[in-house]
Amino acid sequence: MRGAILLVWVGLAGIAGFALFNITFKVEQLENELSALNKQILKEQNTIHVLRAEWSFLNRPANIEGLARELLPELRHPQTSQIGGIEDLTDTPKTAPDGLATNGLPISKAAARNGQ
Amino acid sequence: MIFSRRKLMSKKRRGRQRAASKPCAAFTDKRMEHVVEVSHTRILFAGAMLMLAFGAISVRLIDIALLQEATEPRVAHSTRVEAMRMDRADIVDRNGVLLATNLNTASLYANPRKILDPNEAARQLITALPELREAEIQRLLKTDRAFVWLRRNLTPRQQQSVNALGIPGLYFQSAETRVYPNGPLAAHILGFADIDNRGIAGIERSFDTSLRDNSEPLRLTIDTRVQHALQDELLKAKVEFNAIGATGIIMDVNNGEILAMASLPDYDPNYAGQALPDQRFNRATLGVYELGSTFKIFTAAMALDYGVVKMSGGYDATEPIRVSRFLIRDYHAKKRWLSVPEIFMYSSNIGAAKMAQDVGTEAQQEFFGQLGMLHPARVELPEVGAPIIPTPWRPVSTMTISYGHGMAVSPLQLVSGVSAMVNGGLVHRATLIRSPSTEPRAAKRIISARTSLEVRRLMRLVVETGTGKNAAAEGYVVGGKTGTADKPANGGYRRRSLISSFIGAFPMQAPRYVVLALLDEPQGNKATHGYATGGWVAAPIVKRVVARVAPLLGVRPVDETAPELHQVLDINLNREGRQLASY
Numbered sequence: 001m002r003g004a005i006l007l008v009w010v011g012l013a014g015i016a017g018f019a020l021f022n023i024t025f026k027v028e029q030l031e032n033e034l035s036a037l038n039k040q041i042l043k044e045q046n047t048i049h050v051l052r053a054e055w056s057f058l059n060r061p062a063n064i065e066g067l068a069r070e071l072l073p074e075l076r077h078p079q080t081s082q083i084g085g086i087e088d089l090t091d092t093p094k095t096a097p098d099g100l101a102t103n104g105l106p107i108s109k110a111a112a113r114n115g116q
Numbered sequence: 117m118i119f120s121r122r123k124l125m126s127k128k129r130r131g132r133q134r135a136a137s138k139p140c141a142a143f144t145d146k147r148m149e150h151v152v153e154v155s156h157t158r159i160l161f162a163g164a165m166l167m168l169a170f171g172a173i174s175v176r177l178i179d180i181a182l183l184q185e186a187t188e189p190r191v192a193h194s195t196r197v198e199a200m201r202m203d204r205a206d207i208v209d210r211n212g213v214l215l216a217t218n219l220n221t222a223s224l225y226a227n228p229r230k231i232l233d234p235n236e237a238a239r240q241l242i243t244a245l246p247e248l249r250e251a252e253i254q255r256l257l258k259t260d261r262a263f264v265w266l267r268r269n270l271t272p273r274q275q276q277s278v279n280a281l282g283i284p285g286l287y288f289q290s291a292e293t294r295v296y297p298n299g300p301l302a303a304h305i306l307g308f309a310d311i312d313n314r315g316i317a318g319i320e321r322s323f324d325t326s327l328r329d330n331s332e333p334l335r336l337t338i339d340t341r342v343q344h345a346l347q348d349e350l351l352k353a354k355v356e357f358n359a360i361g362a363t364g365i366i367m368d369v370n371n372g373e374i375l376a377m378a379s380l381p382d383y384d385p386n387y388a389g390q391a392l393p394d395q396r397f398n399r400a401t402l403g404v405y406e407l408g409s410t411f412k413i414f415t416a417a418m419a420l421d422y423g424v425v426k427m428s429g430g431y432d433a434t435e436p437i438r439v440s441r442f443l444i445r446d447y448h449a450k451k452r453w454l455s456v457p458e459i460f461m462y463s464s465n466i467g468a469a470k471m472a473q474d475v476g477t478e479a480q481q482e483f484f485g486q487l488g489m490l491h492p493a494r495v496e497l498p499e500v501g502a503p504i505i506p507t508p509w510r511p512v513s514t515m516t517i518s519y520g521h522g523m524a525v526s527p528l529q530l531v532s533g534v535s536a537m538v539n540g541g542l543v544h545r546a547t548l549i550r551s552p553s554t555e556p557r558a559a560k561r562i563i564s565a566r567t568s569l570e571v572r573r574l575m576r577l578v579v580e581t582g583t584g585k586n587a588a589a590e591g592y593v594v595g596g597k598t599g600t601a602d603k604p605a606n607g608g609y610r611r612r613s614l615i616s617s618f619i620g621a622f623p624m625q626a627p628r629y630v631v632l633a634l635l636d637e638p639q640g641n642k643a644t645h646g647y648a649t650g651g652w653v654a655a656p657i658v659k660r661v662v663a664r665v666a667p668l669l670g671v672r673p674v675d676e677t678a679p680e681l682h683q684v685l686d687i688n689l690n691r692e693g694r695q696l697a698s699y
Contacts, residue, residue: 017177024181045200046220056214056297061344077664080591080673 199331203292203313206333207306207320210375210550213340216306216320216385218313219295221269222288224278227262230285234258237283241266244277268311269293294320296385302343304398305336305377305497305548308385316388317396319548321498335550337373342366345664347378350633353657354380357638357648363399363527364657365632366665369535369621371557372544374495375629375669377401377528399636402499404524407634408601408650409463410534410619411520415472416460416574417537418483421567424474427687430455433466439512444469444519447600447649448583457687460574461582463598465519472518473511480514486562487533487543489525495546501526520601527617531632534619538575538595538627541568573687576624579655587620587655589662591673593681595627596620596658598650603637613637618654622662625684628671633657 057063068075202218209215224245231237234257242250245267256264266286270278275288294309307318315324323334346364354362366376379399383391397403419425433454436445448462459467472480484490492500504524506513516522528546536543542559551557563571575595578584583598599617602609617634621627633654640648647653666673674681 017174020177020181024177027181042200049200049202049217050219052214053217053219053295053297056217059213060298060301061341062299062301062348065344065348078667080589080663083591083667083673085672 205327205330208333209338209340218292221293222275223268224266227285228257231257240281299384300382303382303385304379308388322496337550339375342665343376346376349657349660357653359635359638361636363634365531367531367630369539369627372546398499401528402501404501404526405615406524406601408520408599410597410599412468415468415518417571419471421563431467431470433464461577468518469515472514477514493528496548535630537571538621540565572624576685583651584655587658589659592666593623594620595624600649616650616653618650618658620658631658
């Protein structure tokens with residue numbers, strides 16, 4: 001009986017030892033992974049930081065204006081008449097998709113007026 | 117071990133039994149007993165050793181597995197990574213656009229003692245860095261020192277080229293460099309930091325400590341787009357009128373936030389060391405100028421608010437006023453009695469001087485004191501100029517100050533003052549730092565809302581029918597005042613050196629922004645018929661700036677002939693019984 005108990009204890013100690021080692025190695029492995037990921041995150045953060053600076057550099061208003069002048073020579077500052085709110089828009093387009101002049105009327109009415 | 121002991125004990129017993137039965141075997145039994153005792157001791161010893169070894173292993177195992185965490189590197193164990201931290205926090209505009217940031221760069225240095233062939237190394241190095249001078253590099257590499265800087269802040273490409281040369285004795289040192297991606301845009305506001313990342317000028321200097329301590333970006337009130345529009349239009353005008361300098365400010369009248377502030381000539385803070393003193397001089401806050409007729413806004417507001425004159429009242433401006441050595445006269449002389457709106461509209465110095473005389477010296481001093489014009493402007497910049505005020509403040513000073521002579525203030529002080537005149541009468545402290553709270557900023561009342569409305573009507577009149585017609589940006593109901601002042605020199609004034617300005621606000625029915633444009637020594641040209649006055653050279657800048665920035669700031673153009681506008685901004689011009697619709 002005593003021998004059996006002893007055997008059980010020895011067995012338990014062995015299992016505990018194995019589990020302890022196993023956990024230790026797993027934790028070590030995960031820590032290495034975490035460390036690599038953290039390093040990667042820091043590197044990405046640095047890259048994003050540099051890209052933000054580059055974005056700001058490329059978006060300098062003077063640069064955009066220069067590019068617009070070069071690539072869109074017809075582009076002008078908007079005139080006051082071109083600026084308005086969404087509520088200024090009429091419900092219907094002035095010209096229907098098929099080229100029918102609507103003069104602001106709903107398409108059906110405009111079509112009826114034009115005898116179409 | 118216990119097993120073996122039991123075995124031994126049973127053997128002992130068996131031995132004794134044998135000894136009792138066989139006396140001749142007594143000697144052999146004794147010997148056996150001795151052997152057993154020795155074996156017993158050895159086994160015990162070996163067992164103890166094994167126990168000790170396993171104990172040591174167990175202790176070490178527990179130590180490695182459970183207790184060693186504290187000595188491991190922090191990053192490896194932390195479950196979340198710390199945000200990247202630079203030596204200096206970023207500066208961003210009101211919309212989060214990056215204005216200043218720190219970037220990691222490599223700097224190239226050499227250990228000349230380890231350079232094998234300085235001539236060859238220098239020859240190779242200039243192929244990668246052509247901006248270096250070969251002779252200078254040779255000289256540096258031939259020194260007996262162990263450390264010489266060759267080039268600070270290389271681009272990654274340059275670093276790669278130098279690395280590819282494979283010259284022994286060359287090394288890189290990584291360091292943070294302050295970078296201003298927008299170049300000269302808002303240079304005078306941002307200032308710059310030196311090579312050791314210490315703030316030297318502008319916001320960089322005023323907020324040096326907090327920029328070093330915090331990682332959160334510092335948010336300014338500046339709007340990059342508005343800043344560019346202002347800077348661009350000022351530069352065009354400066355070139356067109358061959359001015360030696362220019363400055364401009366756009367301020368939110370309802371909270372004192374500065375949306376744009378430019379001073380020309382400017383500089384690129386990335387190369388601040390190459391900037392000339394004139395380029396680094398901030399005309400908007402450090403420069404103080406006699407600003408001329410724009411001061412009539414204050415004179416009129418003061419007189420109307422103190423009740424010394426009404427809008428329907430006026431003064432005789434037939435004859436110039438001679439006071440001691442001064443002759444106060446009108447540039448646009450009408451040589452007759454002028455009503456208050458007319459005095460403002462025609463920018464009559466005589467009328468303004470008489471108005472100020474009625475207000476009195478003390479009241480004028482108190483008024484300017486409350487406006488903050490007798491002390492340096494309170495703004496978050498180290499470059500702030502002290503105003504030049506007359507001491508003693510004689511009655512003649514009162515008269516000349518009424519039309520902007522004899523007292524010099526910074527353009528920022530003028531803008532803050534005019535904001536208070538048009539926003540309903542509240543003085544806000546000018547600021548460049550965007551507050552995260554939405555609470556209204558502290559303000560103190562200087563004139564009544566009624567007077568403020570009258571001032572707005574007067575300013576609208578100037579743009580509608582007076583000297584500021586060139587500032588009329590269609591649809592944005594601009595109002596303002598022109599200012600043209602001779603620059604002082606040797607105790608007198610230089611007639612051909614002008615400070616020409618225009619200060620406007622829009623939309624006048626409910627002002628939101630004040631815009632100042634000022635040119636230093638502009639020269640008239642054919643287009644302006646040779647005139648270099650505020651109305652000719654500065655008012656058009658304000659017109660163009662307003663037309664460009666109003667849509668960005670969400671100010672909708674309105675129909676300027678609408679009756680609602682007439683109702684708010686109409687003015688009764690008491691001129692031979694005629695009413696002038698000016699709105």
